[in-house]
Amino acid sequence: EMELVESGGGLVQPGGSLRLSCSASGFTFKNFAIHWVRQAPGKGLDCFLGINGDGNRTYYADSVKGRFTISRDNSKNTVFVHMTSLRLEDTAIYYCLKESHFGGYFDLWGRGALVTVS
């Protein structure tokens, strides 16, 4: 069964740093792009970060550019997000997602990791 599991969330002070991990199983990890969507309390979904299967192409929303870095280790079936200079508005549940092989949408979501900046 395919699965994504996020870890590394927690409470951090403004200006602090945190690293999220997304561990995958049940599919050929290196063949798929992985994305991150975050959901602030009571708000909608915001796709803000992604990396292709090879790890040589990434995208960042303007809101996190220069502060967050995404990478992957295909030997460990894991994607990492290094978050720095965290702001109050970064408080959210962070979901990692597998992009479908058709492209353009997400066919598998993790359960999410809560990041609280306070």
Place this chain on the structure above:
Amino acid sequence: SYLLTQPPSVSVAPGKTATIICGGDNIGSKSVYWYQQKPGQAPVLVISHDSDRPSGIPERISGSNSGNTATLTITRVEAGDEADYYCQVWDSATDDYVFGTGTKVSVL
């Protein structure tokens, strides 16, 4: 950037039909995807490519897309359909994955 607009809420009686719209400029030229998010859970894909149902999604849930509006329809609504529903497209012009504003479906 491309915008997708949904009504904040829809209320429906059990056994009736819920219709959730997703508005976007010429959205009919794009593939639309729908996700269901129940309270405290991660979203789940319920419709892909405008109208395809992934395995395990009941036939009561269907989708369509034309012009400036995509629609998710849930027939014979049950209490278990109470959730937030989000539409999503991939905008090729900007390579962005765009979500709609979300619609909360309440079963009366």
